[in-house]
Amino acid sequence: MPTRAFVSPWSLSRWLDRSSLLLFFAAWELAPRAGGLLETFIAPPSVVLMTLWELLLSGELCDHVTISLGRAIAGFTGAALIALPLGFLLGGNFRTFERIVTPVLRFLGQVNPFSLFPLFIILFGISELSKEAMIFWVCIWPILFNTITGVKGIDPLLVKSARSMGTGVVPLFFKVILPAASPGIFTGLKMGAGTAFFMLIAAEMIGASCGLGWLVWNAQINFQIPKLFAATVVISVLGMILNMLLVTLERRLLGWLDSSPNH
Amino acid sequence: MAERRSGIDYYGVAVLLILWELAPRLGWIDSQFFPAPSAIFAEGAKLWADGTLVLHITVSLKRTFLGLLGATALAVPLGFVLGGWFPRFTRFLSPLLNLFGQINAFSLFPLFVLFFGIGELAKFSIIFWSCLWPILFTTIAGVQGVEPLFIKLARSMGGGRGALLVKVLIPGALPSIFTGVRIGATVAFLMLIAAEMIGASSGLGWLVHNSSVNYIIPRLYLAALLIALLGTMLNYSLHWLENHLIHWKTS
Amino acid sequence: MAGVVDVPQQIQTDAKIVVKAITSVFHLKKTRTEPAREFIALKEINLEVKKGEFLVLVGPSGCGKSTLLDILTGLAQPTSGAVYIDGNKVTGPALDRGIVLQGYALFPWRTVRQNVEFGLEIKKVPKRERRAISDNFIHLVGLDGFADRFPHELSGGMKQRVAIARALAYDPEVLLMDEPFAAVDAQTRESLQDELLRIWEATGKTILFVTHSIEEAVFLGDRVAVLTPNPGTLREIVKIDLPRPRHNSDTRSSAEFGWIRRKIWELLQNAPHESRHHLNAVPVAEAISPTASL
Known part of the structure; x- marks a missing residue:
């Protein structure tokens, strides 16, 4: 098309690519200045940033972030520690057993974590354990299912050719099975980590006395609008950072895969 | 999954149910915390008889569908307009849309409550918001992913914009749109339960919350199981609908 | 220019x-x-x-x-x-002008017949007439009995025949x-x-x-x-x-x-x-x- 000839230089077009974000932030900054309801309900970015700074200085922000991340990591690690070996066993060694338990596992995986949360509270009290149990529950299913699929999906020819070269059981596992199943495993870990953070916020809103989810909910109840916006921003940014980290990690670890955009 | 399942595969379910029934009766586990399936079923029969169960189910389903329908009604036409007619504008908007899509919908819930109060509107808006993005993104991707040869061919036959839309773009983008609706429905149902737990006076999420507050453990289990069943059914019916609407797809 | x-x-x-x-x-x-x-x-x-x-x-x-x-x-x-x-x-x-392209370009959501009738639909030919015409051209390219199949059920050669029939159908x-x-x-x-x-x-x-x-x-x-x-x-x-x-x-x-x-x-x-x-x-x-x- 003839218009192709007039594409702006790289650096400028890069700014243009982001211009919708800039416009959005500008609108957000200006809207509350219009007064009325907007002023009551919306804190502009400048105020939000100041609130964030204050929260940071008082150490409050750091505490809540550490607590939330600690819960997420504890639940996620626990889930991975159980789901990975279990996935390898079910997907690799006990195929018939896997067929029998899969419907049960699938159903359990469908159980809405929120409906279990009150149960966890009843069982473990409003302690850290109830939140960690919730994250554990959320993470274990994607990791388990994707590991099983990954292990089952290994090309038998790979195993066969490694065997024919006289590979023992342990090297076979580390040199063939683990790398071959890694895309599936990684998908599971990624899904798990993504939902873990997502669910944690909800869990903290429902039953907690600290953490980022609590911070948001508490700010809403006490009508501390700048704090509410600040906490929402922190959660969103943390979620995006987590997402970016996972994508980078996947690229590093699984660079050998065909890069298809739908992964 | 693609695997064919036979009767044997459901032995696992049967064994689990029998164990679960026996364990509290034999005193292996505390029946206060783990009521037997029969106790849960009895609770279910009771609630069914007085009509509350049907009420909660319909309320929850209605909320889910309203949010999902609202989001679909906005996201699909918008996706077509953005993806099909204004590719440049879409490029311009995409960082912003991505930002909105990535924001944890839960962290917005307090905001929605702030704006819309604790009533139906807050629940509708949270479901609407969380369904909107997956459907919008998949619609845009679907429209832009329609094979250019099809468009070339339709244009070479002198097909105008209307014919192109109805005969090529819509059927071509449909599978992708459906993926979005399915993701949206899953997210919607999840959100709904959380929203009902936080602020509602009816619905299955409320039933869970209320049972736990009043310490009626069998009812808590009942509600949790019903939510899981309903979620599964929702998923299956969407799959069924997809297979019937898009029957031309290769497996 | x-x-x-x-x-x-x-x-x-x-x-x-x-x-x-x-x-x-x-x-x-x-x-x-x-x-x-x-x-x-x-x-x-x-x-x-x-x-x-x-x-x-x-x-x-x-x-x-x-x-x-x-x-x-x-x-x-x-x-x-x-x-x-x-x-x-x-x-x-x-x-x-009828056109036949390299990659077949058959619409996967349309049956053989519906593909052949595509141009006729754009031309707004009535349904009954369309059917007679598509029957005729499906027969001409030797695909009788395949009219209600979808493209993914056909071999490459058959797909190309459909593409030819589609280009011929609107005369x-x-x-x-x-x-x-x-x-x-x-x-x-x-x-x-x-x-x-x-x-x-x-x-x-x-x-x-x-x-x-x-x-x-x-x-x-x-x-x-x-x-x-x-x-x-x-x-x-x-x-x-x-x-x-x-x-x-x-x-x-x-x-x-x-x-x-x-x-x-x-x-x-x-x-x-x-x-x-x-x-x-x-x-x-x-x-x-x-x-x-x-």
Whole structure:
């Protein structure tokens, strides 16, 4: 098309690519200045940033972030520690057993974590354990299912050719099975980590006395609008950072895969 | 999954149910915390008889569908307009849309409550918001992913914009749109339960919350199981609908 | 640019298709900063196709034959020059020309019948009439009994037959075919060629067929137009005097066939020397064919 000839230089077009974000932030900054309801309900970015700074200085922000991340990591690690070996066993060694338990596992995986949360509270009290149990529950299913699929999906020819070269059981596992199943495993870990953070916020809103989810909910109840916006921003940014980290990690670890955009 | 399942595969379910029934009766586990399936079923029969169960189910389903329908009604036409007619504008908007899509919908819930109060509107808006993005993104991707040869061919036959839309773009983008609706429905149902737990006076999420507050453990289990069943059914019916609407797809 | 040269809307001619002084220039950029570079895809192409004639365009990839076909279809505009069908200037796509593309381009959500009826729907032919016409053409391409199958249930050769039936169904007088048999295996290809000749003889359409296979060109065509790349120029038009009806089994083995094939091969080999330096630019030109965008 003839218009192709007039594409702006790289650096400028890069700014243009982001211009919708800039416009959005500008609108957000200006809207509350219009007064009325907007002023009551919306804190502009400048105020939000100041609130964030204050929260940071008082150490409050750091505490809540550490607590939330600690819960997420504890639940996620626990889930991975159980789901990975279990996935390898079910997907690799006990195929018939896997067929029998899969419907049960699938159903359990469908159980809405929120409906279990009150149960966890009843069982473990409003302690850290109830939140960690919730994250554990959320993470274990994607990791388990994707590991099983990954292990089952290994090309038998790979195993066969490694065997024919006289590979023992342990090297076979580390040199063939683990790398071959890694895309599936990684998908599971990624899904798990993504939902873990997502669910944690909800869990903290429902039953907690600290953490980022609590911070948001508490700010809403006490009508501390700048704090509410600040906490929402922190959660969103943390979620995006987590997402970016996972994508980078996947690229590093699984660079050998065909890069298809739908992964 | 693609695997064919036979009767044997459901032995696992049967064994689990029998164990679960026996364990509290034999005193292996505390029946206060783990009521037997029969106790849960009895609770279910009771609630069914007085009509509350049907009420909660319909309320929850209605909320889910309203949010999902609202989001679909906005996201699909918008996706077509953005993806099909204004590719440049879409490029311009995409960082912003991505930002909105990535924001944890839960962290917005307090905001929605702030704006819309604790009533139906807050629940509708949270479901609407969380369904909107997956459907919008998949619609845009679907429209832009329609094979250019099809468009070339339709244009070479002198097909105008209307014919192109109805005969090529819509059927071509449909599978992708459906993926979005399915993701949206899953997210919607999840959100709904959380929203009902936080602020509602009816619905299955409320039933869970209320049972736990009043310490009626069998009812808590009942509600949790019903939510899981309903979620599964929702998923299956969407799959069924997809297979019937898009029957031309290769497996 | 050169488009300001005034071209008449109508001309006096007996020929079905007249290609008059077509030149097509693209502006290419390898990176976003580099200034645009001109790439001449077609230069001063003149061509006449008689009514009922089977003309084949042959040339290596990048000689601009697909661009020329896009211009004939009306999907692309030439930088200068014009195309006339029955003496009337082509201004856009229309149903007086049927088109068959390389990748079948069958709509996967439509059955064989619905694919064949696609153009008829655009033409707003009533349903009952459509059905009679599609029955007829599905029969013509030998796909009776497959009318209600979906494309993914068909083999490559069958798909191409559907594409041909679809192009014939709305009764265009001209059939434009862009390497239609490039994607099928050799045996299917030969039987499709026989089939195409049979259909052509039965319907009396004017066919313009693009291919990069010399053999296919010689076997099918009344005349073969040889295009050479960089810039895409019409090198020569070779008349093929092989007797008709032709059949793959005996026509190909005749001495005359081999002689003509050899002649065209030499024409392509002895293309002007400068062309080889630019060969790397060729795929880009194909890729930016202006019809690729919506």
